[in-house]
Structure formats: C-alpha cells, structure tokens
Amino acid sequence: MNNASSSGRGGRSWPSTTSVSGSGKRIQKEMGELHLFPPADCSAGPIGDNLHHWIATIIGPPGTPYEGGIFFLDIRFPGDYPFKPPKVVFKTRIYHCNVDSSGTVNLDVLKDGWSPALTISKVLLAIRSIFLSPDPYNPQAPGIAHLYLVDKTKHDEIAAEWTLRFAR
C-alpha cells in the first residue's frame, strides 16, 4: 500500500508526453487551486500517480436527505482536457433524479455547457448543488424526478433511506 504505482496503473493513462505538458499541467494547477480553496464538504485527489484519474468525495450536505452520506465519485479527465469535460460517475449508490442507474451524473456543465474556463472545483460545486436542489425537469431517472415533483416528502424519505443503507 505504500507504493501505489506497484499496482500497475503507473503511466498507462498518460497518452503522450505532449498531453502531459498540456492537460497534465492544467490538472496540476487545478489541484493546487483546489487545495488552497477547497469547496465546502468536497475533496478530491488523483489515484496513485495518474493525474487523469481522480476520486472525489462529497459529504451529503446537512438539511438534505443526503445528510450523513459519504459519496465517492470517479472522475476521468480526457487527454484533451480542458477542451473536453471530465467524465464524472458516482461510485456510491445515490437516489437522485439527475443520476442514472449506473451512477452517471447528468449535468449540463459536464456536457454542452462545458467551457475550458471551468475547473474541477467548479465541477464539484456544481455536483454539490444538485444535492441541495435536484433538477427534476432535466432528469436522468424520470421515475425519481416524477416522485420529487409529486410527493417530495416521500422522495426525501426514500433518498434518506438510500443514504443510510448505501452511502454511510
């Protein structure tokens, strides 16, 4: 466990030396920024020595049905980052209308709304904001979105139960 590179993920995802100087440098810069000004309840860092594969953790914000949960997210930066958005997937099960059954987050920011000016800190903040206010009009899980609109109390109950069972 002391030497994470021994697990063989070493430099596999480093596409070429040029991209290291491009996306890699940019990711390193964002890491510095994240460490200086971390968004509330969020943290993130690269797995092993692979700068393009990160894990982020979001603590369920108080006052939401996700309170008390520890949500892990898998973040993969493409080789042409920041021109393409990172891919963010939940590693922890969550009951949320903007997250599909395989954990993929549906956020405009991570799709068409992506801009190279955005950073990982902003992405984390955007994901944290859907914990506080889900967007049922742009759902990834229509069933949950429907329940959210029709019976929010029931929705929150179920979401809290999911948090208790799968996100502790």
Place this chain on the structure above:
Amino acid sequence: MFRSNNIVARIFERQIRTPRPATSVHFARQFYENLVPSYTIYDVECPDHSFRKFTDDGLYLISFSRNHQELIVYRPSWLSFSCKGQDCDNHYLSVGAKRFESFFTELYCMSLASSNELICKDFFLYMERNQVGLFATSTAQIHDAPATGGAVKGVPSIEMITFHLIRLEDGVILDEKVFHNDFINLAHNTGVFLYDDLLAIVSLRYQTIHILQIRDHGNLVDVRAIGAFCREDDELFLNSNSQFMVASDRNNQHESPVNHVENTMHDNLVIPDNSFLTGIKQRLLSFIFQGIWNEEKDQSLKIQCLKKKFYIHFQDYADLMIWKVQFLDRHHLLIKFGSVDGVLSRNADHHPAFFAIYSMEAAEFVAFYQNYAEELYFLFEQFEDHFHAPSKSSLNVNFISSHSNNIHTREQLRCIKNKSSSFSQFVKKALGSLPFPCQSRSPSPYFDQSLFRFDEKLISATDRHRQSTDHPIKFILRRQPKILKFKIKPGPERGSGIGGAKKISSFLFHPILPLAISVQQTSFLQQSVVNIHFRR
C-alpha cells in the same frame, strides 16, 4: 507453606483446606500433575482411519476413512480389564487390553461424501451445546477458473462445497448447505468461524461473509450476507425501489444485483469496470475517509492530507479482499483484508494487510488498523482472550493458555519481544495469527502452561501436523520441584526400520482424561502408526 506432590497428601489437603475464593477450579486442576498419560501402547492395532480430533467436551472421537468418503465416530471410554494374580499393578497389560477397541467404541460409520466429493479432513467444527458437528465435503479445485459472475480474479473455484450438520450422537444429518462454484478456505477451519450458534463462512471468490445460524432444531438458517450489501434487506430494498429508477438506458445490466443469499447461481451479474462500490467497501472507504477528514481541522491541510493518505491509495483500498474473519462477539467481526496475491499464499507476511472491526448490527466499521499497528498489538497482548471468543457453554476451553490469562505464556511472549531486532516486524508477526482459526486449540490440561512446561516446537495446544523427532517430548512440572513428569514418545519403541525418511506426527489429546493418541506417518501411502498414551 508445605505442599506435597503426593496424591494422597493432596487429597487430605483438599479435605482440610478451602482454596482462596474463585480458585477452586485451578486448585482441582492441579491434580492433573499427578494424573498423567505416562504409559504408552506403541503401534496399536487399529482401523486405518485418519483421526481428526476429540470434541472439546471429550464425548466423541472424530475420524475419517482413508478414502475420505466416510465419517467414523467413536466414543472414548476408559480402559477396563481384569487380571488374574495378586499384584496386578506390576503386570503388563494383556494383549486383549492393548487393542484400540478397549479405549474407543465405534458409534457409527456413515458415508458422507458422494462419488465425486471428498471429505475435507482438515475441517471440523463442534457445537457443544447441541452436540452437533459441522463437516465439509467438496469436489476438486479448479485453479484457472474464469472469473465470471462477479467472482474475483485469481481465486480458484470449487464446483461444489457442501457443509453437513450432523448430530454426533446418532449420525443423523440435520441439514446441509451447498456453495456452488465458490471458494472457501477449509484448511484448519480458516474460512469458517463458529461462535455460539452463529457461523461466519467466508466466500473468497465472491467476497461475501455469509452469516448463518444453527437453530436448536438443527437447521442452518441464513441470517445475512455481508459483501455486496450490508444489511439483510438492502437488496430487497434496492429492488423494490428500482421501480422509480426507470432507467434511461434499459440495457444497463449491472444494476440488477446478484442474489448471494441463496448460494445458487452467481453468474447472472456482469460487473463492468465502472461499477458501484460494494456495500462493505463503501463502509470501509467511508470509515477511512472520515478518520482522516476528522483528524485534521484546517481545511487546506485536510485536503492535502486526504490526497496523500487516501486518494493516492484509493484503488488499493477498493481492491482489498476479505481474507479471514472471526467473531469477537455476537455482533462484531474481526476482518482481515489484503491484496488478492496474498489471499492464498503461505507467506502472507510479505503482503500488505489490514485489520478491521465491523459491527453487523450498525452495519459499520468501528476500527481499522494496518497489520503492524502497535495499538492493535497492545490490545492483543493484554486481551488475547477476547480474540479467542470462547463460546459460553464450554468450560474447559477457558483454560487454554493465552498470554492474557497465563503468566508463563506472557513471559514467553515478552522474551520473544525483547529478543526481536525490529519491534514493527515483531508486531507484524504477532498480529499475523489474527484472526484466529476457530477451535484450533486443544483444551487438554497437559497443555496448560501453569501446570506443565514443554517444547512448543515439538508439541502444542494448536492442532497441527509436526515433523516428528526421535526424542521423547518431555512434560515438566511448572511448579516446584520442576521435575520431569511424563514423556510422550511418538516413535515406535525400537527404531522404525525406515531410517532417514521424514515422519509427520500429530497428537490428539483428550480434553479431560489423561488419554492421548499420537499418529505418525511416513508417507501418505503407508499405513500410519498409532500410539495410545494413557495413565495406567
């Protein structure tokens, strides 16, 4: 105070003296110093079985046929014989009395394994309260089994492992539990732990801890499976709520969770590269995360600390495998985690490993240690008995020497500790024995370190095969006058005839009587030599 070692003097003393409060049991056990298995019948004529062990209450002797198909259960009985003449004590035992049958009565012989199965002769667990035994049979091991249906790569597969719950009194099979295409480490009971009426079975291939209960009526009942999910109804909950999850992508297979409960088919699940963490891994990672998160107060330092201690190792933590499990009490499990490489290797010491304590009721981890954590070692040194988790019903099991209940054992440990060059290496080695295998130590009073001293390299309470020596094994009184009390000589009286060949000995001590069996084997093909040691 004057203490005689003469047994008659001791009996007198017992009449007139009351031992100090709560010491009467220890006082009574001192009589074992006078009653020792010092007489040996070498090479007893006996059925060619492989003798497994005496049950901890001493009521049964368990043995298996050489072809590993049948279970033969004996009742140990005390030798009785008559002799003509006056000074019987000086007579040699008659030939008739020297037979195996004089000591053991066969209760029954039953076929346990079907044609393509074999009895796992290293596996046997006994539940004293109900006098039921748990046996295992299995088909051959497939080493290069494909890792299908959520199985872990690199773990061999066994087509069928069957656990048989048998009432030892009459050999009635009460219940059976089958695991298909799974791998459970059965050697020395490693993969199965019995605590009171609860069983923990570790499926290495599917990384699931199956908790079962042995009911009074003799049924094996699934209580919960810890692995993909933590609580017994998590899976049901997930399925009943997935109606709301009318997924946008219907072809998404991996949402359908695998049914581990009824160990039937495991291959209906395809785990893709990017899947959710299993229930137990989520709990483990979140416990590690919170430990670091709460440790550091400053926000910026907190993030850096997490990066260095947590994220960098995230995949390694996520890839950790459950190696071994034991109960600490009815609600807490001690789980050893490690990498897949070390799971079946003999020298697991080289592989990184962790200990975690998991509360089943709360479905959360309460502690997490590295395998060289001094904190855990100090707990282990002072409270070893708590790691042995004795079942409530058996009394004599409480007298098994450990360094938390026996000053001599503790002294031995101190001695090794002081001699070791590196403390962290010593801690690693000491903790290497955790979690303890279930029922692996003999409660025989002759292994009680407060009564006898013996060479632990040659013999010990732990049930293991040992390379045998030609020298007799000496049992020396622990207290004054520290004299040699008896010897156990595993070899035949006069040279074995086969010089130089490696011989393996195993010893089965009766938990109460001064009676022991030693078995010596040269090769697997040859019939073994069985000696009976007892007090004449």
